[in-house]
Amino acid sequence: MTDKALAKKLLQQLMEIREFEDKIMDLLAKNIAEGGSHLYAGMEAVAVGVMSQLASDDYITSTHRGHGHAIAKDGDLNALMAEILGKKTGVCKGKGGSLHLADLSKGNLGANGIVAGGLGIATGAGLSMKLQKKDNIVVCFFGDGATNNGIFFECLNMAALWKLPVVYVCENNCYGMSVSVCRASAVEDISKKALAFGIPSETVDGQDVLAVREAAGKWIDYARSGKGPSFIVADTYRYYGHSRSDPRVYRTREEEKLWRDRDPIKLFSTKMMEQGILKEAEIKEIEEVVAKEINEAVEYAINSPFPEPEELYTDLYV
Amino acid sequence: MREITYREALNEALLEEMEKDPNVFLLGEDIAIYGGAYGVTAGLWKKYGDERVLDTPISENAIVGTGLGAALTGMRPVAEIMYIDFIGLCLEQLNNQVAKIRYMFGGKCTVPLTIRTEGGAGRTLGAHHSQSLESWLIHIPGIKVVMPSTPYDAKGLLKASIRENNPVVFIEHKMLYNTKGPVSDEEYVLPIGVADIKREGKDVSLITYSRMTLFCLQAAEILAKEGISVEVVDLRTLLPMDTEAIINTVKKTNKVIIVEEDCKTGGTGAEITAQIMEKAFDYLDAPVVRVAGADVPMPKSPVLEKLAIPDTDSICQAVREILAR
Numbered sequence: 018m019t020d021k022a023l024a025k026k027l028l029q030q031l032m033e034i035r036e037f038e039d040k041i042m043d044l045l046a047k048n049i050a051e052g053g054s055h056l057y058a059g060m061e062a063v064a065v066g067v068m069s070q071l072a073s074d075d076y077i078t079s080t081h082r083g084h085g086h087a088i089a090k091d092g093d094l095n096a097l098m099a100e101i102l103g104k105k106t107g108v109c110k111g112k113g114g115s116l117h118l119a120d121l122s123k124g125n126l127g128a129n130g131i132v133a134g135g136l137g138i139a140t141g142a143g144l145s146m147k148l149q150k151k152d153n154i155v156v157c158f159f160g161d162g163a164t165n166n167g168i169f170f171e172c173l174n175m176a177a178l179w180k181l182p183v184v185y186v187c188e189n190n191c192y193g194m195s196v197s198v199c200r201a202s203a204v205e206d207i208s209k210k211a212l213a214f215g216i217p218s219e220t221v222d223g224q225d226v227l228a229v230r231e232a233a234g235k236w237i238d239y240a241r242s243g244k245g246p247s248f249i250v251a252d253t254y255r256y257y258g259h260s261r262s263d264p265r266v267y268r269t270r271e272e273e274k275l276w277r278d279r280d281p282i283k284l285f286s287t288k289m290m291e292q293g294i295l296k297e298a299e300i301k302e303i304e305e306v307v308a309k310e311i312n313e314a315v316e317y318a319i320n321s322p323f324p325e326p327e328e329l330y331t332d333l334y335v
Numbered sequence: 336m337r338e339i340t341y342r343e344a345l346n347e348a349l350l351e352e353m354e355k356d357p358n359v360f361l362l363g364e365d366i367a368i369y370g371g372a373y374g375v376t377a378g379l380w381k382k383y384g385d386e387r388v389l390d391t392p393i394s395e396n397a398i399v400g401t402g403l404g405a406a407l408t409g410m411r412p413v414a415e416i417m418y419i420d421f422i423g424l425c426l427e428q429l430n431n432q433v434a435k436i437r438y439m440f441g442g443k444c445t446v447p448l449t450i451r452t453e454g455g456a457g458r459t460l461g462a463h464h465s466q467s468l469e470s471w472l473i474h475i476p477g478i479k480v481v482m483p484s485t486p487y488d489a490k491g492l493l494k495a496s497i498r499e500n501n502p503v504v505f506i507e508h509k510m511l512y513n514t515k516g517p518v519s520d521e522e523y524v525l526p527i528g529v530a531d532i533k534r535e536g537k538d539v540s541l542i543t544y545s546r547m548t549l550f551c552l553q554a555a556e557i558l559a560k561e562g563i564s565v566e567v568v569d570l571r572t573l574l575p576m577d578t579e580a581i582i583n584t585v586k587k588t589n590k591v592i593i594v595e596e597d598c599k600t601g602g603t604g605a606e607i608t609a610q611i612m613e614k615a616f617d618y619l620d621a622p623v624v625r626v627a628g629a630d631v632p633m634p635k636s637p638v639l640e641k642l643a644i645p646d647t648d649s650i651c652q653a654v655r656e657i658l659a660r
């Protein structure tokens with residue numbers, strides 16, 4: 018059963034991520050945002066569902082598609098947006114950008130420009146929690162494509178061997194850039210990859226924030242109680258192209274529509290209304306709050322200064 | 336002569352070599368249906384299909400390793416590593432296997448493998464998508480390293496790389512793909528290991544390669560208006576390095592500035608400088624100067640990114656300073 022406060026919080030985060038990403042698409046089109054941004058729109062329920070089960074001092078590692086993780090891990094919208102525009106007020110002082118969003122104060126060990134680049138970090142953070150006998154656990158996010166990289170197998174093996182408190186969450190959005198799962202992975206059921214290491218795995222509907230939340234809760238408890246790593250595959254879909262210039266020739270408009278019909282925000286708000294947990298007016302209200310927040314974040318980012326030239330050489334060593 | 340882009344020139348080189356030699360095939364991430372992250376392989380999958388244009392999983396080490404295996408056993412693969420920033424993921428196969436196997440096996444095999452990749456800053460993509468890592472590679476005996484600056488050179492040198500019976504790492508620059516230049520309709524191949532004087536001059540030599548060649552040519556144009564005659568030497572190949580061309584330009588102008596985008600410390604310019612010290616020191620009228628990338632990871636912020644690599648201004652400034660000595 019979902020209570021009203023939780024429902025509101027989940028819905029607000031889902032909407033924040035969507036609105037954040039839509040705005041960035043807009044800023045990219047207007048050349049206000051430069052460079053690339055891999056957008057999380059369509060996949061919101063995965064980050065929001067998982068993060069809803071984490072303590073604020075639990076850790077995550079994120080991916081090149083990391084805005085959603087950063088927001089759901091309690092990121093500051095203004096500082097995240099400013100970072101994406103390379104501004105001094107950004108969460109990484111404008112040095113990281115979209116591909117390197119990180120907020121260590123919130124337990125976010127960072128997005129990563131390298132596919133599967135976070136696997137080692139997450140596994141090491143898990144080892145650290147174990148060595149320090151801490152209660153905290155680590156969630157490692159990565160895409161379907163990342164499960165074909167060597168370090169994925171190396172890390173899963175280590176985590177299982179040493180019973181590390183890491184929940185590996187594969188965001189299976191059907192493609193790694195243009196290559197579909199069945200053209201890139203000999204095993205189409207990605208959850209099977211964990212079985213080789215004796216790691217329990219589960220596939221969930223990544224469009225259903227409550228389903229993700231339930232599975233995440235179970236495996237996070239499992240990790241916290243010292244039983245070792247687990248593997249969740251969340252089936253989902255990214256709405257936009259891989260990058261701005263991607264004409265999406267590798268997938269059909271029909272397929273896109275099927276997924277959009279199962280939009281995570283629509284699914285959740287409809288369910289909450291049907292169950293009488295949220296009223297339409299309350300949902301509208303959240304929508305308005307979110308629109309305002311994101312507009313403010315954009316304004317804040319645009320009006321923020323760029324870093325000073327001296328910043329080029331700071332932060333390299335302590 | 337017709338003008339085409341650097342991207343089109345590379346595409347033509349691949350097409351022509353695939354047409355000519357059925358053993359040439361391509362493998363890499365998103366090179367088939369997508370046509371490559373920067374569009375270099377566009378259209379080739381339509382023409383040659385899955386057999387000769389293979390989309391791979393995101394498995395860089397295996398891309399290079401399987402490329403090597405195929406090259407050893409009769410094929411002539413062209414592998415693509417999407418960004419040179421990912422070269423670390425396949426450096427084991429490249430450095431320990433690809434580069435050394437012929438030597439270790441007493442010269443009993445050849446490795447006709449080309450690894451295309453792309454590097455450089457300019458798109459504000461941050462620290463994992465903007466690096467210039469060529470100096471890592473010129474430290475590996477057994478491979479060749481090619482870095483063309485123009486469409487003409489790109490086409491001729493890619494064709495040569497594919498035909499070469501030694502492994503070649505062919506490094507493109509992301510900011511050059513849309514640049515245009517004259518490319519002959521006639522078939523041609525350019526020699527690997529030969530520099531090209533892109534502009535003759537007598538007061539000072541700029542030794543450079545890849546995108547920085549364009550910046551040097553712009554600087555030379557500006558300086559010409561100040562009455563300064565600048566020679567621009569485009570190395571085109573970093574390994575083997577055309578030391579003869581380097582010595583000749585030192586003899587001619589007696590003043591050398593090396594312009595490179597990679598980090599200054601331990602960079603390509605350090606090797607060029609050492610070559611000059613060993614082979615042409617007596618012809619120098621001033622210490623060699625390096626205008627190079629800052630020794631930092633590439634920052635995202637567009638203002639910092641511009642400061643992190645040489646630009647026309649910093650090149651002009653260095654020329655004025657060396658002449659004022």
Ligand SMILES: Cc1ncc(C[n+]2csc(CCOP(=O)(O)OP(=O)(O)O)c2C)c(N)n1
Pocket residue numbers: 055081082130131132133159160161162163164188190192193194364393395417421424
């Ligand atoms: C090691 C490495 N190889 C290739 C890339 C280029 N690249 C960036 S994202 C991507 C696809 C990743 O697919 P997946 O892991 O499924 O994540 P998704 O983008 O679908 O969220 C590729 C190939 C990279 N950044 N790092």
Ligand SMILES: [Mg+2]
Pocket residue numbers: 160161162188189190191192193194
């Ligand atoms: Mg994917």
